[in-house]
Amino acid sequence: MLLRFWGTRGTIPAPIRPDQVEGKIMAALSEAGQQQINLTDPQAVQKLARELSKTFKSSTVGGNTTCVTVRLEDDLIIFDAGSGIRELGDYLMESQDESVVRLGFRQGKGHAYMFFTHTHWDHVQGFPFFKPIHVVGNVFDIYHIHDHVPDALARQMHQHFCPIRFDRLGATLNYHQLEEGEQVNIAGASITNIQLNHPGRAYAYRVVADNAIAILATDSEYKSLDYVSTAKYINFYANADMLIFDAMFSVRESFVKEDWGHSSALIGADIAREANVKQLYLFHHDPATSDDEIMQILKQTREYLGEGDNLPEVLVAMEGLEVDLTNPNMTDFYIQEHVDHDVIFMTLSGKLGAHATEQFRQHLAQSLQAHQTDKVVLRLENLSDLTMAGIRALVDARKSVLSLALVGIPENVYRVIELTGTTDFFAIYDTVEEALLALNMHQR
Ligand SMILES: [Zn+2]
Numbered sequence: 001m002l003l004r005f006w007g008t009r010g011t012i013p014a015p016i017r018p019d020q021v022e023g024k025i026m027a028a029l030s031e032a033g034q035q036q037i038n039l040t041d042p043q044a045v046q047k048l049a050r051e052l053s054k055t056f057k058s059s060t061v062g063g064n065t066t067c068v069t070v071r072l073e074d075d076l077i078i079f080d081a082g083s084g085i086r087e088l089g090d091y092l093m094e095s096q097d098e099s100v101v102r103l104g105f106r107q108g109k110g111h112a113y114m115f116f117t118h119t120h121w122d123h124v125q126g127f128p129f130f131k132p133i134h135v136v137g138n139v140f141d142i143y144h145i146h147d148h149v150p151d152a153l154a155r156q157m158h159q160h161f162c163p164i165r166f167d168r169l170g171a172t173l174n175y176h177q178l179e180e181g182e183q184v185n186i187a188g189a190s191i192t193n194i195q196l197n198h199p200g201r202a203y204a205y206r207v208v209a210d211n212a213i214a215i216l217a218t219d220s221e222y223k224s225l226d227y228v229s230t231a232k233y234i235n236f237y238a239n240a241d242m243l244i245f246d247a248m249f250s251v252r253e254s255f256v257k258e259d260w261g262h263s264s265a266l267i268g269a270d271i272a273r274e275a276n277v278k279q280l281y282l283f284h285h286d287p288a289t290s291d292d293e294i295m296q297i298l299k300q301t302r303e304y305l306g307e308g309d310n311l312p313e314v315l316v317a318m319e320g321l322e323v324d325l326t327n328p329n330m331t332d333f334y335i336q337e338h339v340d341h342d343v344i345f346m347t348l349s350g351k352l353g354a355h356a357t358e359q360f361r362q363h364l365a366q367s368l369q370a371h372q373t374d375k376v377v378l379r380l381e382n383l384s385d386l387t388m389a390g391i392r393a394l395v396d397a398r399k400s401v402l403s404l405a406l407v408g409i410p411e412n413v414y415r416v417i418e419l420t421g422t423t424d425f426f427a428i429y430d431t432v433e434e435a436l437l438a439l440n441m442h443q444r
């Protein structure tokens, strides 16, 4: 899975200012002087420029607002349409690269999937200027959770705001509304979502493909930082190879600007560590924060995490950065939970094996304690594999939960339970309704 950042700013585009360009040139020349670089030697200059780009002295995190793509073979998935999507559109229309030409957007034979986190300006404002939507024949399958996404995209192109008419767009737009927590399987990827704490709601997406997990979790405030409040996010982000995290504010600001709906790098560090994330990408940079300040935030976050095994690596999401994700040891397991009428519903996804059982045990124990109930429905329809360690964890769960029901067990998973001769250990139901009926009987 090839992930690329086209826009990493939050709120409003923030192009680099002339005085900032001057500052970078001066810093680079001063560094060249100190290192006694021969400025007439192009190779030496290029080497220095590369070195300086790591500290943003010869580069920038960029000024465009949110747009991220995931490329899987010949499939393209676009997340959000902030001003960065204009650059993406130009690239798709103009690049001579064979892998881009093959996608066919210039000839009106292109197809892409689009997912929206929400419709604040910084996540939709580039849409009218995304050239491939003006080419007849291109097709976009647009996924969203909020009801208002189709209307918001059209309304921002009303002539009061925009010279381009929505009803004259050339491409075909097919809308697909998703439920909260619904999983979609497209282009060899499985994509799920979770609601984030943000004015008007935003959604994070978890993308599992090519043996890797990437999570886009932008525009979110984590107000209460205790485990009970953050557990559902830690679960959703669990074992990700890459977590793209809203790091707009400093921790201090996130306390002062309560209910603005954003978070900070240090809070991201805590959550990434708890969730066993491999790489944490700081994202949704404040438009008022300079490259130097973002570099400072990066250093502070690394200092805060310290050194040790299995700690997340902290990086900065910058425009144009491409990350190739594959993970031979991927552990795809996470839990989604909701509580309704005293019953905890847990949907287990991925592989319930040795790497996942501790997470499952902890989550169950914390959830039972937080909700003060002993009725649990385990929905297993998204479970891909079950190992002996997983069976052990389920048997232990049965001991700690008075009323435990297993629902929607896939055939291959059921066969594993059969092979272990433990089917009679569990209350197994085809549907949630049957399970609820039995749980309530149990109560009486
Ligand atoms: Zn935003």
Ligand SMILES: [Zn+2]
Pocket (backbone or CB within 6 Å): 118, 120, 198, 202, 219
């Ligand atoms: Zn927002």
